[in-house]
Amino acid sequence: MERQQTPGGVDRPRLRSVAAALTSLMALAATSLVAGPTVAATPTSMGACALPRTPVHHSAGLDTWNNAYPRPDHALDAVMIFLSFPDSRPLTEPHDLVADHFPATSQFYERASYGKFALRVHPGKRWLTMPHPSTSYRITRDWDPVDRAAYLRDALRVSDPGVDFSNYDLVYLVADPDAPGVDSDATKVVNFDAPMRADGTDIKRAVTVFERHPPDRNVLAHETGHVFDLADLYHRPADGKGDWDTYVGDWDVMGSQFGLAPDFFGWHKWKMGWLDPRQVRCVRPTGTTLLTLEPIAAAPAVGGRAGTRLAVVRTGAESAVAIEARAATGNDAHTCTEGVLIYKVRGGTASGGGPIEVVDTHPHSEACWDRSVYPPLADAPLGVGETFTVPGNGERITVEVADRTSTGAYTVKITTSPPE
Template sequence: MERPQPPEAVERPRLRRAAAAFTSLMAVAATSLVAGPAATATAQGPCALPRTAAHHSLGLDTWNNAYPRPARSLDAVMIFLSFPDSRPLATTEALVADHFPATSRFYERASYGRFTLRAHPQLRWFAMPQPSTSYGIRRDWEPARRTAYLRDALAAADPEIDFSRYDVVYFVADPDAPGVDSDATKVVNFDRPMRADGTDIKRVVTVFERHPPDRNVLAHETGHVFDLADLYHRPTNDKGDWDTYVGDWDVMGSQFGLAPDFFAWHKWKLGWLDRRQVSCVSPTGTTLLTLDPVAAEPSFGGGGGAGTRLAVVRTGTDSALAIEARAATGNDLHTCTEGVLIYRVRSGKASGGGPVEVVDTHPDSEACWERSVYPPLADAPLEVGETFTVPGERTQVQVADRTSSGAFTVKIAPGG
């Protein structure tokens, strides 16, 4: 749960349950693609960066078929695991309520109703054969012991669960067992899939959350199931700020963020925005756009996010500037600032390596120090009447107005 204390008083490793995802996964690397020149057009247009071999690459000219794409309804099974050294104190029903329907609602809002995550909790405990302390559960988990845990979990559940019916697998451990470390929640990808019921299980979500859990933690982990990268920065020895890349601005950066809705770039990658809702900015002249806030519900028919949600300035073979509007609505209801957000996207950067970096348009100030995970970026958006030239790119962004419907009128000049 979030604690209302200044960020400097917060123990960052405690807030980053998913930190080991890029250090201890048995990763399934994305298919390597040859990056073309910056002006190369794809079905998504000339601003769609190429997918690269980087783990969870944010390139979106093609989809990595090793992952399920959340452009339709998907089914998730939730399996509860008990251990011989502990008697569960929480009921399975209570643990389900920790995550659902909140996680499904998060995705329904984020996708503008295009995607439904259907949870199928198995309301009983499946007995693990070994004590919880024998598995060495922790954030940076020793691979052999983690593998033993997953094999035992699958063996315990397989006689009663038909895994062929599900797209996503959540293994939820008894949170009160003595060997369970709540920092070990993560997605595990397999070099060689586990096999059950004639189905390859390529990844599972291992849930070790306390009861009640961290806010939005399962939305974050489920994002990895859909090939989204970690957007936080893991500091040396886990000491220091974790949120210097994107702050509060995407659940893949922090499950505690004040504005946790997915970046519009993520929504484009996942198929929730189509090409008509993305403006590829001309490299010359000035482009005038009206941007609907990313988290706002569509104001008219046509499916998906309806109006324009994202402007893109291509800056290199595998890099771009993304420009979108953020407002206090939907998944972003509790944001403490509104305006036009600018961020860099690099499809060659791996998960945890800074594939997205928010541009701080107010570098000499901060906001919401009592609630934000990283106050220096809490006031990153440009407000109406402000103009900013992106350092190193010479692209100038001006927020000219805000319409009565809440959209932002933006002028973008790539030449500065």
């Protein structure tokens, strides 16, 4: 679900010409499916271990790209629009709110993509006043579709005269954080049932930002990930209480924007076009594979050949086990532990349902209880000299971390065998 992550019941800091067309606006929450054409990718280009993209929302499958979403493999431009309300005078200036998110968000993506993607923000310089009081829109995380549609209709109506939407790939609608009706828990991406038409371009979705000043860490990196068809990786308890981070813990910003190791999984980097085929190793279903894994967050060596960043064992028609190295560098500079991370990928599981689950190679211990969003998974990576057999698969997959090189890469042996 495209929303700001805020776990309930957990004792730690809050995790957390348009007018005519707009009259028929229907906004869907991020759990809706936005269909679109695909870009074909052959098994030769993606590899035999590339899971197929399925109809579920934000499928982890990556053999094709959903063209309903922009792919971040080139520079994209984002407009940031600032919305005030007649019942409140803003206490902050737009440039202060820009600084809350940029250049940090652009830098996060520059590091994550190894410089292959640039997010260029174009912020407005003044507040645009909405026609109704903030309280009239009844802004909440689980926003009523009618109220949400009214907000979006008014936001685009007041911004259209001064914004040429044809110049932008992403839209950030930033509300006055001090207005009485603004709920910081409502930050999310909203997909439109039918694209809005403005300035000769389709607007398919918008990021509605209701963050406090200063905001939650990495919140815009998380929400922007949804714009690129990435799923929520947290688990939302049915009653809103309990732990939200049982699927991936600190690993990947699509799980928690507060994670200690928020860089994207190698699987996501492969999906978005940041890893090329030479950096992904499809492991044979039977036998032993010896390889060296460069940390997923490490910057590429200058002038060096692209080393392996991700190993994948196909376990089914829509499932795989992924193996990558995580180290204290780049976006993962503040990680709790280093080592070889193992996780399961399910291409047929929708956003919020656990499309990716980290395998805890130390199930009887935890780490960084004072900093981690979920200490039981903070020590999930396998260390040098350790061996682990992945549970729950018909085939047997054993991962051994033999050594760590002088450059920080890990020497890994993966042994696979068919079901007994």
